[in-house]
Amino acid sequence: MAQKSIDLHTHTHCSDGSYSPRDLVRLAHEKSVNAIAVTDHDTMAGVEEALAAGEEFEVEVIPGVEISSFHDRGVLHILGYYIDARDESLQGFLQECINARNRRNPMIVQRLEELGYPLNMDEVVSLAGGEVINRPHFAQAMLNRGYVQTRQEAFDRFLGQGAPAYFAKEVFSPEEIVSFIHASGGLAVLAHPNLLNMNRLSETGAEIRRLHEQAGFDGIEAYHGDCILEYAQYYDALARELGLFTTGGSDFHGDGKHQSLGQTRCLDAIPYEFLDTMKQSLSRRQAIPNP
Ligand SMILES: [Zn+2]
Ligand SMILES: [Zn+2]
Helix, strand or coil, X not given: CCCCEEEEEECCCCCCCCCCXXXXXXXXXXXXXXXXXXXXXXXXXXXXXXXXXXXXHCCEEEEEEEEECCCCCCCCEEEEECCCCCCHHHHHHHHHHHHHHHHHHHHHHHXXXXXXXXXXXXXXXXXXXXXXXXXXXXXXXXXXXXXXXXXXXXXXXXXXXXXXXXXXXXXXXXXXXXXXXXXXXCEEEECCHHHHCCCCHHHHHHHHHHHHHHHCCCEEEEEECCCCHHHHHHHHHHHHHHCCEEEEECCECCCCCCCCCCCECCECCEECHHHHHHHHHHHHHHHCCCC
């Protein structure tokens, strides 16, 4: 019998994926992936349909979400698992995540225009390449226009704290996101550490430690989409050292985009053992009464 396999990071058309939740689960069934987590950006709207499809196609479906935080260097996403999708305070929190960043970006564009440095929102959106728009994208757009010589200059003169086009915190901090996930009974996992965009692996390691100290993750997504084996093993070892579990997911968005469902660049199948370890962590967490 083949080893059981999983995929703990997938998107549906409820965020920026192309499959419906049901079609995603059916694809998992066709590819003999035994368990998948649906982790749309800032929404759990697809979870209910996916859970129903999971019963239909005999695929274990884990309710999940991927929440964007901010990071000055790269992309910081936190995955939440085993959260109750119908929880009302959760709905409110996720809506606030979406509102907060939708509000801020036009404000930056408007202020820069007033200062005599017009940018198109479209330029910034395309620099973000489908990711959540962050200040580094504005800095890059300013550099492309020749308004500044370096991205750092854009931060110093315009975008950094205290500068004229600075607007306070766009989205929630990692610790706010993690504590919300915990309060909703879920587990919090640092997604794709590669995208923190540090210069070297050792710097990423130091950054993971710093973020974990601050936020208190339960796990690290060591095996992600196109992460190479050397890096994935490094993150895996670091997770162990920090007493965290390791997860793996393709970050599947649909056919022809990134990785295939159930696979990463260095794993043809993601072992079910990762999910076993996650479940052990969940039952330990549930044994602790919530303050
Ligand atoms: Zn992500
Ligand atoms: Zn994702």
